[in-house]
Amino acid sequence: MSLAYDLTPQEMPEDVTPEMVERIDEICAAYRGKPGALIPVLQKCQEVVGYLPVPVQEHIAKALGVPGHEVYGVTTFYSFFSMEPRGRHVVRVCMGTACYVRGGKEALDRLERHLNTPVDTTTEDRRFTLEQVRCLGACGVAPVVVVNQDTHRKVMADAVVDLVEQYD
Amino acid sequence: MSKISIDQLSQIQQKVEKEQALRQGQTGTGAHRMHLLICGGTGCQAAGSIAVYEALKAEIDKQGLSGEVAVIETGCNGFCALGPVMVTYPEGIFYVNLEEKDIPEVVESHCKNGEPVERLFYKDPSSKKFIPHMKEIPFFALQELIALKNRSLLDAESIDEYIGRGGYQAMAKALKEMSPEDIVAEVKKSGLRGRGGAGFPTGLKWEFCQKSPGEIKYVLCNADEGDPGAFMDRSILEADPHAVVEGMVIAAKAIGSHHGYVYCRAEYPLAVNRLQLAIDHAKEYGLLGENIMGTGFDFELNIYQGAGAFVCGEETALMRSIEGKRGMPRPRPPFPAVAGLWNRPTILNNVETWANIPQIIEKGGDWYAGIGTEDSKGTKVFALTGHVNNIGLVEVPMGTPLRTIVYDIGGGIPKKHRKFKAVQLGGPSGGCIPEDKIDTPCEYAAIMEAGAIMGSGGMIVMDDSTCMVDMARFFMDFVQEESCGKCTPCREGTRRMLQILEKICAGEGEPGDIETLEELSATIQEASLCGLGQTGPNPVLSTLRYFRDEYEAHVHDKTCPARSCVALLKFQVDEDKCKKCGMCFKNCPVDAIDWKKKEVAKINLDKCIKCKTCIENCKFDAIF
Ligand SMILES: Cc1cc2nc3c(=O)[nH]c(=O)nc-3n(C[C@H](O)[C@H](O)[C@H](O)COP(=O)(O)O)c2cc1C
Ligand code: SF4
Ligand code: SF4
Ligand code: SF4
Ligand code: FES
Ligand code: FES
Numbered sequence: 001m002s003l004a005y006d007l008t009p010q011e012m013p014e015d016v017t018p019e020m021v022e023r024i025d026e027i028c029a030a031y032r033g034k035p036g037a038l039i040p041v042l043q044k045c046q047e048v049v050g051y052l053p054v055p056v057q058e059h060i061a062k063a064l065g066v067p068g069h070e071v072y073g074v075t076t077f078y079s080f081f082s083m084e085p086r087g088r089h090v091v092r093v094c095m096g097t098a099c100y101v102r103g104g105k106e107a108l109d110r111l112e113r114h115l116n117t118p119v120d121t122t123t124e125d126r127r128f129t130l131e132q133v134r135c136l137g138a139c140g141v142a143p144v145v146v147v148n149q150d151t152h153r154k155v156m157a158d159a160v161v162d163l164v165e166q167y168d
Numbered sequence: 169m170s171k172i173s174i175d176q177l178s179q180i181q182q183k184v185e186k187e188q189a190l191r192q193g194q195t196g197t198g199a200h201r202m203h204l205l206i207c208g209g210t211g212c213q214a215a216g217s218i219a220v221y222e223a224l225k226a227e228i229d230k231q232g233l234s235g236e237v238a239v240i241e242t243g244c245n246g247f248c249a250l251g252p253v254m255v256t257y258p259e260g261i262f263y264v265n266l267e268e269k270d271i272p273e274v275v276e277s278h279c280k281n282g283e284p285v286e287r288l289f290y291k292d293p294s295s296k297k298f299i300p301h302m303k304e305i306p307f308f309a310l311q312e313l314i315a316l317k318n319r320s321l322l323d324a325e326s327i328d329e330y331i332g333r334g335g336y337q338a339m340a341k342a343l344k345e346m347s348p349e350d351i352v353a354e355v356k357k358s359g360l361r362g363r364g365g366a367g368f369p370t371g372l373k374w375e376f377c378q379k380s381p382g383e384i385k386y387v388l389c390n391a392d393e394g395d396p397g398a399f400m401d402r403s404i405l406e407a408d409p410h411a412v413v414e415g416m417v418i419a420a421k422a423i424g425s426h427h428g429y430v431y432c433r434a435e436y437p438l439a440v441n442r443l444q445l446a447i448d449h450a451k452e453y454g455l456l457g458e459n460i461m462g463t464g465f466d467f468e469l470n471i472y473q474g475a476g477a478f479v480c481g482e483e484t485a486l487m488r489s490i491e492g493k494r495g496m497p498r499p500r501p502p503f504p505a506v507a508g509l510w511n512r513p514t515i516l517n518n519v520e521t522w523a524n525i526p527q528i529i530e531k532g533g534d535w536y537a538g539i540g541t542e543d544s545k546g547t548k549v550f551a552l553t554g555h556v557n558n559i560g561l562v563e564v565p566m567g568t569p570l571r572t573i574v575y576d577i578g579g580g581i582p583k584k585h586r587k588f589k590a591v592q593l594g595g596p597s598g599g600c601i602p603e604d605k606i607d608t609p610c611e612y613a614a615i616m617e618a619g620a621i622m623g624s625g626g627m628i629v630m631d632d633s634t635c636m637v638d639m640a641r642f643f644m645d646f647v648q649e650e651s652c653g654k655c656t657p658c659r660e661g662t663r664r665m666l667q668i669l670e671k672i673c674a675g676e677g678e679p680g681d682i683e684t685l686e687e688l689s690a691t692i693q694e695a696s697l698c699g700l701g702q703t704g705p706n707p708v709l710s711t712l713r714y715f716r717d718e719y720e721a722h723v724h725d726k727t728c729p730a731r732s733c734v735a736l737l738k739f740q741v742d743e744d745k746c747k748k749c750g751m752c753f754k755n756c757p758v759d760a761i762d763w764k765k766k767e768v769a770k771i772n773l774d775k776c777i778k779c780k781t782c783i784e785n786c787k788f789d790a791i792f
Contacts, residue, residue, distance in 0.1 A: 035510065038492035039475055043434065070493075077494040077652075078475035080434055096396030097592065097628050098553035100642055106779060113777070134478065134646065136435055137393060137402035139553045139626075140211040140248025140560050151214035153251075157779060158757055 010055045015085065021059065023048045028063035038066065038074055042081060051082045087122040087129035089167045093160075094144040096135030104143035106157040108132060114161045128164065171454030174340045174461050177331060184332025191257045191321055200238040202279060203257040205320055206266075209244030209406050210399075210438055212251035216267070220252050223271040228279065237279050243407020243442070245320035247307060249559040250290065255302055255320060262302040263288045293557050293579055307558045310577050312539070314547045315363075315400075315523040316563045318408040324442050327449035330410040336455055338526035342418045343463040346529075348378055351422040355525070357533025359545030364390050364481075364518030365597065365623050366699070367544075367612050373515055376505035377423045380513035387420045387428035387467075388490075388509065388516040391439070392474050392481035395595035396646065398626035400549040401519035403561055405432070405439035408523065409446035413456065413469060415517075415525030420467045423515060428467065431486050433474040443471055478596075478650035482698050483508075483516045485652070496652045497698035518624070520549055540566030544611035544622075554592075554628040557582050562627075567609045570601060574629055585787040586631035590714070594623025596643045596650075597703035599710025600636065619710045621703075633784070635732035636715040637722050641669035643707035651700060658701030661692040665708065675735040677723035682712065731792060734778050738792055741769050745790035752782035752791065 012021070027044045031037035045060060046052050052075055061068040075081045093099075093108045108119060115123050115130055122129040138144045141153030145160060147167055155163060172180070187198035195201065206212075206221050225239050245253050250264035261284050263274070270288060278284045289298040290305050299305050313319065322329040330336070342351055356371030377385065389412060393401040405412065416428050432440050447469055450456040458466045472490050479485050480495035487509045489495035508514025524546060528536045537545045544566035550573065552562050557579030564573060570591060574580065581588050590600040599620035601608060608618045615622050630639070648662040665688050668681050689705035696702045712719060721727050728736040741752075746768045753763035760775035761782060771782070771791070783791045 036472070036490050036492040039489065040473070043473060043475065073494050074492070078477050080474075080476035097595065097626065097642070098397040098551075100396075101554050101628060101630060101634060101639075106781075110779070133435065134394070135396035135398070136210075137399040137439075138210045138214055138248070139397050139399050139551055140244075141214055141251065142553060142559075144214065151210065153211065153214040157781070 010058075012055045012059075013053050013085075016049055016053070016056060020048050024056065024059060025063055028060060032064055037064065038071065039078070042071070042075060046081060051085050053083060053085075084122070085126070087126045089127065089148055089164075090129045090131060091164055092131045092133045092136075092146045093119075094134075094136050094138075094142070094146075095132040096139060096142075098135070098139035099143040102142045103156050107143055107145065107155055107160040110157045110160050111164065115164070127168070170452075172461065174344060174463075177336055177340060177461065180328055180331045181334065181337070184328050188322070188329070188332045193258050193260065195258050200236055202237040204237060204239045204254060204279075205242050205257070206239065206254040207243070207245045207252060207320060208241035208324075209248065209251075209403060211244060211248030212253060213438070215251040215265075217252035219268050220254075220266050220271065223268045224275070227271050227275040231275055231280060233275070233279055240323045241325075242320045242322060243324040244403040244561065246311075246316065246403070246561040247558065248561075253320075256284075259284070259300075260302050261300050262290055262305060264290050293582075307560065307562075307577055307579070310572065311563050312547055312565050313563050314527055314536075314539075315404060315411075315520050315549050316407070316561065317527065318411065319403070319561075320407070322408075324407050324409060325445050327410060327446065327453060327455075330408070334530070335410050335526070336414055338529040339414045339417050339455070340461060342421050342529050343460060343465050346421075348422045348424065351418060351529065352378055354533045355422075355528060358524075358528045358536035359533070359540075360521065360524055360528060360536065361544065361612065362518055363520035363524075363548065363624065365395075365594070365621070367622060370517060370521055373505060373517075374419060374422050376503065377513050377515045380506050382513045384427070384512045385423050385425040386509045386512055386514040387416050387423065387425045388486070388514060389416060389428070389430040389522055390481060390483070390486060390516055390518045391430050391432035391436070391443075392478075392486065393433060393436070393519070393624070394478040394481040394650075395624045395626045397553055397592075397595060397628050398551045398624045400551055400561055400625055402436050402439050404519050404523050404549075405436070405443050409439075409443045410450065411523045411526055412443070412519055413446055413450055415522035416469060417456065417460065417467050418525055418529055419515060419517070419522075421465055423513070425515075426466045426468065428469045429472045429490055429509075430469065431472050431474055431480070431490060434476065440471060440473065447471070477652075478646075479652045479698070479700055482700065485698070486516065487514065494652075496654050497700075499697060520625070541609065541611045543613045548610060548622065548625060550610075550625045550627040552578050552627050552629070555581055555583070555586065555631040555634070556629040564610065566611045569607050569609050571606045573610070573627065574606065578629065581629070581631050583631065583633075585789075586633060589630050589632045589634055590636070592620070592628040592630065592639065592707075593626070594621035594706075595626045596646050597621060597699065597706055598623045598626075599706050600630075600639070600714060602714040619713055621706075633730055633732060635673075635728050635730040636711040636718050637669065637728075638673055638730075638732055640708045640711045641666065641673050644669055644704070647700065647704035651704075655695065655697045655701060657692045657695040658697075658704065661688050662701070662704055664688055665692075665705065669708070672719065672722045673728075673733045673735065675722070675726050675733070677719075679723065681723055682716070682719050686712070731783050731789070732780075734780065737778070737780075737783070739771050739773060739776050739778060740792060741771060742790045742792055743768050745788050747788050747790070749787070751785040751787065755781050755785045757781060
């Protein structure tokens with residue numbers, strides 16, 4: 001991710017509704033002043049909005065009373081946080097060692113080709129976001145692919161296309 | 169529920185013990201005549217174990233057996249690849265690959281008529297015989313359980329079940345009968361070394377912190393489990409979360425701490441849920457919180473969810489992260505035992521380390537030190553994966569030879585036409601142990617000498633279809649991506665190494681590349697601040713040590729001997745080697761292969777998408 005994001009105040013993107021902003025304010029109010037609050041707040045806010053665009057980060061910074069660059073610094077450091085909107089379905093292919101040696105790489109290649117989108121991007125129709133993750137701790141059933149909350153095991157390259165096509 | 173005293177703890181234990189006795193093969197003491205323990209760990213859930221569990225309960229009800237047969241959902245049983253798995257007691261019969269549709273038959277035939285269903289038993293891959301009893305399956309028979317003592321034996325969401333297995337008795341003993349010095353002495357005597365990677369003596373760490381002056385101190389649990397391919401911590405938290413809680417309270421008493429955190433990665437939702445339940449139940453019973461069991465000791469425990477950065481597993485970075493900052497390591501000293509979380513004296517231990525503590529306190533340090541080797545005491549849990557028949561969690565006494573783990577417990581390499589090549593130990597900080605060192609005993613020093621490290625216990629078996637240069641590239645990609653960027657050698661050097669490795673795998677290696685890799689490795693190891701940079705080049709160095717010829721083949725001959733690096737493959741059939749079997753033809757996903765009976769296969773390169781499926785399926789290495 002580029003560091004060249006514009007840090008001047010921006011308007012909220014359209015997909016961030018007033019109700020979401022209200023929820024964000026509630027979350028921040030509950031944590032304000034508590035030590036170590038920033039990461040849990042960002043986790044909760046990302047749950048509400050789906051991602052953390054810069055204006056949302058600025059809003060959080062104000063509501064918690066911490067400098068904007070600190071919020072931005074944390075958001076960009078941890079891979080859990082995303083600054084881009086995600087697709088309706090998030091497909092995460094495990095690229096941990098166990099999955100890699102048992103064919104996870106081939107499954108990922110096949111998906112990139114099928115969805116016509118490189119890893120860590122979202123398809124144009126916003127149906128899928130394709131991500132790779134580092135070990136989901138289900139190595140015993142490698143290769144593992146997680147679609148939204150569903151963990152699928154032993155997903156070989158041949159099967160992965162049919163798997164994602166079940167989600168529309 | 170109300171707060172309980174030490175006496176009431178023992179009463180609960182005695183009551184539950186009677187019910188659980190069935191799982192030790194004793195009948196007639198509990199309310200049920202049969203227990204069905206179905207695995208609800210992550211691996212089995214991915215295989216549909218929740219639906220099987222629901223079906224089982226419904227079927228037991230339907231057949232009017234609910235008063236006699238209990239259905240219990242456990243954490244990971246260890247043999248994940250065969251999930252959903254279930255053990256039935258008192259017989260100890262092990263069912264594998266259960267599906268919803270099998271349930272009516274299992275209940276009717278086994279639970280009702282006492283005739284177990286043979287087709288669902290474990291089948292030995294070499295003898296092709298069914299083995300009904302769990303304890304007779306080599307995968308289980310050769311293990312010795314301490315950290316995983318309760319695995320697949322209890323309902324992980326019930327505190328009573330844990331107490332029934334003797335849980336919280338060690339904590340009661342530590343709080344009531346032992347001084348902080350006694351506790352530290354016992355842990356020191358056990359010889360326990362930290363299971364998170366570096367193997368630092370646990371008792372010594374506690375002693376430093378105990379002696380550090382300070383009113384406020386912290387006890388932390390490292391459940392970040394960043395090593396790819398390792399899942400023992402996840403499994404312990406899902407199967408036996410109270411063991412970790414109990415261990416942490418004992419340490420709290422030893423160092424005089426009243427507050428702790430478990431730092432758990434957000435990718436482990438089931439582990440977080442079960443741990444949270446465990447904490448809530450312990451609080452309700454007064455086994456956590458204020459005045460624990462009336463002993464006057466207070467301890468609060470909270471979960472802190474990580475946000476996806478491998479470097480946060482490093483202890484100083486982890487503390488930063490709990491403070492809500494970017495998780496970057498800082499130089500030591502000061503050591504965390506003096507100035508850790510919020511600058512207070514702090515101890516951090518790994519999940520598996522914590523799970524050993526209650527038993528060390530209960531049975532004594534000498535008992536623990538009696539297991540394992542001189543250099544490495546006790547047992548170690550390994551996550552055995554990769555190209556091996558029996559994939560799963562394996563706990564063995566330290567000193568067990570690698571061969572025993574890979575062949576006797578793991579059942580060897582699955583593909584008949586493949587050969588064992590190496591085991592990778594220790595993840596991105598570790599290295600490979602090749603075939604001629606397969607008799608190395610699993611203990612810290614011997615593994616180090618063989619060129620790897622114990623690490624957190626990820627053990628990846630690789631057959632000869634694995635390209636070692638590509639493996640090195642894989643780990644370097646990991647390290648490069650996870651470098652926090654604070655030190656230039658780690659940030660820039662690993663990127664440079666990755667570029668070279670990518671180039672070599674792409675068939676563009678040049679003379680001198682191997683030497684450059686070696687130079688860069690030395691610099692990065694020396695000039696990096698934390699363990700990530702200091703050990704990051706290890707997979708490259710260890711593969712160079714044992715498989716240098718493979719690097720050379722890539723650079724000089726532009727070939728990949730393992731037939732793995734796509735850029736170096738021609739996707740042609742060697743007519744002399746082709747046995748005309750048609751396996752490649754049958755498996756190609758895009759019909760790019762021409763083949764007829766009794767004819768050599770031919771690959772149509774215009775259609776081929778270079779997916780390597782044919783190469784994997786050709787038993788005769790005829791495609792190059
Ligand atoms: C880059 C890096 C990542 C680490 N990741 C983990 C981890 O995921 N889990 C863990 O327990 N220890 C990890 N460690 C080791 C910890 O820093 C620390 O040594 C350990 O948690 C101490 O506990 P132990 O003595 O019980 O092993 C990591 C170390 C480094 C340098
Ligand atoms: S060695 Fe690497 S990961 Fe560790 S502090 Fe330095 S830059 Fe960060
Ligand atoms: S590499 Fe894949 S597409 Fe090409 S011939 Fe082999 S199986 Fe078919
Ligand atoms: S799988 Fe191998 S041996 Fe069999 S037809 Fe294909 S190339 Fe020939
Ligand atoms: S390596 Fe994929 S789940 Fe562990
Ligand atoms: S998750 Fe069921 S055996 Fe591991």
